[in-house]
Amino acid sequence: MSLLSVEDLQIRFRTGDGLIHAVNDVSFDMAEGQKLALVGESGSGKSQIALAIMGLLAKNAEVAGQVRFDGRDLLSLPASQLNALRAAQIALIFQDPMSSLNPYMTIERQLGEIVELHEGASRADARKRALEVMEAVRIPDAKNRLKAYPHEFSGGMRQRIVIAMALICRPRLILADEPTTALDVTVQAQIMALLDEIQRDLGTAVLLITHDLGVVAGFCDDTMVLYGGRVMEAAPTTAIFDAPGHPYTRGLLRAVPRITEGDVTLSAIPGSPPNQTAAPRACPFAPRCVDAIPACHDGLPEFREGRACIRPVEELT
Amino acid sequence: MFNYTLRRLLTVIPTLLVLIVFSFYLMRLAPGGPFTSEKPLPPAVMQNVLERYGMDQPLYVQLWTYIKNIVFHFDFGPSFAQKDRTVNDVIVQGFPVTLTYGFWSAVFVLVLGIPLGIIAALRHNSIWDYTMTGLAIFSQIFPNFVLAPILVLLFTLSWGLLPGGGWNGGQWEYIVMPAIALGTSYMAGVARLTRGSMLEVLNAPFILTARAKGLPERVIIWRHALKPALLPTLTYMGPVFVYMITGSVFIDVFFSTGGIGQDFIDGAYSRDYSMLLGLAILYSLLTFTLNLMLDLMYAWIDPKVRSSL
Numbered sequence: 001m002s003l004l005s006v007e008d009l010q011i012r013f014r015t016g017d018g019l020i021h022a023v024n025d026v027s028f029d030m031a032e033g034q035k036l037a038l039v040g041e042s043g044s045g046k047s048q049i050a051l052a053i054m055g056l057l058a059k060n061a062e063v064a065g066q067v068r069f070d071g072r073d074l075l076s077l078p079a080s081q082l083n084a085l086r087a088a089q090i091a092l093i094f095q096d097p098m099s100s101l102n103p104y105m106t107i108e109r110q111l112g113e114i115v116e117l118h119e120g121a122s123r124a125d126a127r128k129r130a131l132e133v134m135e136a137v138r139i140p141d142a143k144n145r146l147k148a149y150p151h152e153f154s155g156g157m158r159q160r161i162v163i164a165m166a167l168i169c170r171p172r173l174i175l176a177d178e179p180t181t182a183l184d185v186t187v188q189a190q191i192m193a194l195l196d197e198i199q200r201d202l203g204t205a206v207l208l209i210t211h212d213l214g215v216v217a218g219f220c221d222d223t224m225v226l227y228g229g230r231v232m233e234a235a236p237t238t239a240i241f242d243a244p245g246h247p248y249t250r251g252l253l254r255a256v257p258r259i260t261e262g263d264v265t266l267s268a269i270p271g272s273p274p275n276q277t278a279a280p281r282a283c284p285f286a287p288r289c290v291d292a293i294p295a296c297h298d299g300l301p302e303f304r305e306g307r308a309c310i311r312p313v314e315e316l317t
Numbered sequence: 318m319f320n321y322t323l324r325r326l327l328t329v330i331p332t333l334l335v336l337i338v339f340s341f342y343l344m345r346l347a348p349g350g351p352f353t354s355e356k357p358l359p360p361a362v363m364q365n366v367l368e369r370y371g372m373d374q375p376l377y378v379q380l381w382t383y384i385k386n387i388v389f390h391f392d393f394g395p396s397f398a399q400k401d402r403t404v405n406d407v408i409v410q411g412f413p414v415t416l417t418y419g420f421w422s423a424v425f426v427l428v429l430g431i432p433l434g435i436i437a438a439l440r441h442n443s444i445w446d447y448t449m450t451g452l453a454i455f456s457q458i459f460p461n462f463v464l465a466p467i468l469v470l471l472f473t474l475s476w477g478l479l480p481g482g483g484w485n486g487g488q489w490e491y492i493v494m495p496a497i498a499l500g501t502s503y504m505a506g507v508a509r510l511t512r513g514s515m516l517e518v519l520n521a522p523f524i525l526t527a528r529a530k531g532l533p534e535r536v537i538i539w540r541h542a543l544k545p546a547l548l549p550t551l552t553y554m555g556p557v558f559v560y561m562i563t564g565s566v567f568i569d570v571f572f573s574t575g576g577i578g579q580d581f582i583d584g585a586y587s588r589d590y591s592m593l594l595g596l597a598i599l600y601s602l603l604t605f606t607l608n609l610m611l612d613l614m615y616a617w618i619d620p621k622v623r624s625s626l
Contacts, residue, residue: 056528086531094529099522104544104619113540114530149620165530 001071002029003205004053004173009065011048011057011229021276022048023229026065032172033203037216037237039252040226043273046209047095050175053207054092055082069173088118091166095178097158101150107134107161108146114168133164137194156187163194170202177209192219213256217241225249228274228284235306245307247291247316283308291316318616321626325609332605333598334384340597341380344590351397351588370397383594393595398587404595407580412599414484415569415576418492419562422500423554430504431550434511438546439538441516449508457505465498465571482573495568503557510553515546544618551618555611559604 011023023045030036038046051057053067055074067074069090074082086092094100102110111133112126121129127146134142137160139153150158159179166174176195180188196219199206208220216223216237224234225248233246244250251269271288274280283289286296291311301308309316352358352366367373371382386392393404437449472494473481485491518524519542527541569578577596584592616623 054529056525080533083531083533086529088531092529094522094526096522100526102523102527102541103621105541113532113536117530117532117536149624151621152624162526165526 003032003034003070004030004207005066005068006049006053007066007068009049009052009067010063011045011052012062013058014060014062018277021229021279022061023052024280026226026229026231028224028231028234030173030205030207033199033205034222035199035206035208035220037220037223038207038209038226039211039213039216039223041211041273043276044226045229046226047177050092050177050207050209053175054086054090055079056092084118087114087166087171088169089171090173090175091169091171093162093166093174093176093179096182097155097162098182100162101158103150106147106149107153111161111165111168114165118169129168130164133168134161136167136198137161137164139164155183156190159183159187159191160194163191163198167198167202167204171204173205173207174199175207175209178211179208180215181210181212188215195219213241213252225252228280229276230280230284231303231308232285233307233309239306243313245305245313245316246309247289247311248285250316251288251290283310318613318623318626322609322613325612329602329605333601336601337384337594337598338380340594341383341590342376344588344593345376347588349588351590353588370395383591387598393598394591396584396589396592398583398589398592404591407592408577408595408599411575411577411580414487414574415562415565415578417487418495418499418568418574418576419558419565421492422496422561423558425496426500426504426507426557427554430507431511431547433508434513434550435515435538435543435546437508437512438515438519446512450512453505453508453512455505457502457509459502461498461502462567462571464501465494465568468494468498482571484574491572491574495565495572495574498571499561499565499568503561506557507550507553511546511550514549515542518542518546521545548615548618551611551614555607556604558607559600562603563600 006029007027009023009026010021013020013022026045026049028036038049040046048057048061052061052063053069053074055077057063063075065075069085074085077085101107108127108130111130112121112123115121115126115129116123130146131142134145139145139157139160145152150161153161159182163179166176179195180191183191192215195206198204206220208216210216220237222235223237223240225232225240225246227248232248233240233244235245239245240249241253244253248269251267254267255269257266269288274284274287280300282297282299283292283301286292289296293311295310301310307313350372351370352363357363358366364373371379374382383394386394391405393408396402396404396407399407433449433453437446440446469481472479479490479494481494483491524537524541527537532540565576566578566582568574569576570582577599580592581596583589584596616626
């Protein structure tokens with residue numbers, strides 16, 4: 001049985017402009033210890049999928065479909081049982097370490113309260129665990145920094161603390177929502193290396209949500225590409241990079257600079273992300289697709305053999 | 318922290334000096350004086366009176382004597398208008414009264430205003446929220462000079478529950494109505510402010526982090542949201558408490574509590590220079606103390622402020 005199984009997930013938001021169809025018919029499975037990337041540009045609904053798994057969607061959201069974790073349907077779980085899973089079994093790493101830590105609490109308390117809550121640890125034990133986990137994410141001089149507040153740390157160090165928070169209870173699944181986006185490039189690499197190491201030590205499954213294909217390449221076994229809240233392509237990461245099967249994936253890859261290929265002109269995908277106020281009736285990417293044929297504009301493409309495209313791979317440019 | 322407090326305390330001295338000098342000259346620039354009356358006094362009598370209060374001296378000498386007396390004898394001088402009373406007497410008698418009901422009024426403002434605001438925020442957009450916000454706006458437009466007569470009308474005249482005025486050594490029955498009349502509109506302000514800031518904090522990313530930890534709602538509110546949500550209220554309460562004390566003039570007059578507000582009014586009418594100056598110094602000291610307390614509380618709540626002190 002898979003650890004996490006998402007089936008036909010739909011997320012809609014009631015807004016002043018009508019219903020926003022943020023996530024449509026998304027299905028995927030994750031095994032224990034698997035590293036899966038969810039790739040998409042901003043607005044593709046990728047963060048909302050993570051929030052839906054945690055049961056943390058905004059109040060104006062409507063969710064349908066199934067999210068099974070270890071056999072239990074998370075979407076219908078009562079709040080108390082969901083709270084028992086959060087951080088203990090499924091942890092979330094947020095994008096912006098500047099705002100996701102409480103500025104009024106010491107690091108020790110912010111880490112310690114998690115083990116106190118989920119494992120009934122005492123203050124002293126919680127402090128010991130906080131220290132351990134701060135050392136695990138390699139915060140220098142951790143012992144003397146337990147009583148420090150978030151503003152006394154740099155961005156990279158804060159993201160290490162956020163990661164420490166996610167692993168303090170050794171969860172089985174970590175949802176990492178753009179964990180490096182807010183950081184400098186050099187710090188990004190350090191953080192990804194840290195995540196990779198921790199993932200290997202704990203055997204935790206990681207769902208990495210990102211817009212950055214470069215981050216995915218070195219880290220994830222499998223990759224899912226989202227567009228307009230819909231899965232465009234899902235395949236092992238190497239296959240995505242070597243033989244992308246969807247025009248959107250190809251477009252994305254052409255927009256990423258690669259050191260190996262010398263002077264290649266980078267190309268942007270023309271057009272802008274789709275308006276999601278109406279339920280999708282056709283391939284959402286069709287209006288921007290270089291390979292689109294008239295048939296693309298009527299009817300949703302079926303998701304088959306890892307891709308949602310009606311055109312055969314050989315015919316794509 | 319200790320150095321900071323000391324530094325702040327030392328700045329009182331120059332601030333007070335400037336205040337005294339300015340107020341001293343400003344008051345004397347205004348036409349009239351404590352001994353002007355419709356029927357002028359005979360020049361010989363006037364001369365006597367002026368000599369008695371040292372007003373025959375040049376202004377700078379008067380100012381110097383005034384400051385000297387405060388510094389060396391802690392003596393704020395005799396009242397120019399009230400016979401046989403010194404400013405010290407007036408403050409010693411009146412200030413505790415004003416401070417007492419001002420304190421209880423502040424307690425009323427905080428103990429009612431903060432929970433109302435929090436409840437409204439937690440039940441955002443529910444009937445609770447609307448009722449609370451409506452009531453707050455309604456009571457915020459009630460100035461104390463409208464509310465005080467209404468309270469007396471109800472609690473004294475109709476129901477006979479509370480005495481309509483007086484002080485009687487500060488028994489609680491005599492404190493209730495002055496405290497409520499003084500505090501109600503501020504209480505409404507605190508409720509609305511707390512509601513707004515609580516709503517804002519609950520939308521902060523670090524609250525989402527707290528939820529992702531699996532903490533129950535109660536812990537999220539108490540441990541994570543309350544402190545930051547109270548910061549704006551704290552900022553508001555500092556000056557408000559000063560307004561409450563200095564603006565208690567009407568309450569003193571209406572409820573005959575015998576607080577210093579009455580003396581301040583009388584002093585202004587009769588150009589009682591020493592009384593006005595003495596009370597101005599008292600009010601500014603009060604403002605200063607409260608602001609310092611507020612800043613220290615800020616530092617206690619916000620670690621960023623603490624490390625910058």
